Amino acid sequence: xxxxxxxxxxxxxxxxxxxxxxxxxxxxxxxxxxxxxxxxxxxxxxxxxxxxxxxxxxxxxxxxxxxxxxxxxxxxxxxxxxxxxxxxxxxxxxxxxxxxxxxxxxxxxxxxxxxxxxxxxxxxxxxxxxxxxxxxxxxxxxxxxxxxxxx
Numbered sequence: 001x002x003x004x005x006x007x008x009x010x011x012x013x014x015x016x017x018x019x020x021x022x023x024x025x026x027x028x029x030x031x032x033x034x035x036x037x038x039x040x041x042x043x044x045x046x047x048x049x050x051x052x053x054x055x056x057x058x059x060x061x062x063x064x065x066x067x068x069x070x071x072x073x074x075x076x077x078x079x080x081x082x083x084x085x086x087x088x089x090x091x092x093x094x095x096x097x098x099x100x101x102x103x104x105x106x107x108x109x110x111x112x113x114x115x116x117x118x119x120x121x122x123x124x125x126x127x128x129x130x131x132x133x134x135x136x137x138x139x140x141x142x143x144x145x146x147x148x149x150x151x
Contacts, residue, residue, distance in 0.1 A: 029141045033130060034058045034065045040126035052077060068123055083119035
C-alpha cells in the first residue's frame with residue numbers, strides 16, 4: 001500500500017507564530033467588538049436631549065476595553081437602563097419646594113409621587129446583539145494572522 005508524506009514544518013511554524021501573536025489578536029478583536037457594540041448602543045439609546053448618546057464612549061486599557069455611557073456626563077444612565085420603581089421626590093431643603101413645568105404651567109409643590117420608569121436596556125441589548133458575532137470575529141482575526149504567517 002502506498003504511503004504519502006508531507007512536510008508540515010512551515011505550517012507548524014505559522015501556527016506557532018499565530019499563537020505568539022494571540023494577545024495582539026485578542027486586543028484587535030476587543031477593539032473591533034467595542035466599535036460594533038458602541039454603534040449598536042448609539043442606534044438603541046433613547047434620545048431626549050442627546051446628552052446620553054454623546055456620553056457613550058470606548059476606553060481602551062491594557063487588559064480591557066470599557067464601552068458605555070460616561071457616568072460623569074450622564075449620571076442618570078443607570079436609571080434609563082434599569083428603570084426606576086415608584087418613588088417620592090422631595091425638595092432638598094425641608095422648607096423648600098419643587099418647581100417644574102407641565103406644559104405652559106409652572107407647578108410648585110412639596111412632594112411628587114413619581115410613578116417610576118420602565119427600563120430601556122440599550123446597553124444590555126447592544127451587548128446581546130454582539131455576543132453572537134464574537135466567535136466569528138475571533139476566528140476571522142486568527143485566520144488573518146495565520147495567513148500572514150503561512151508560507
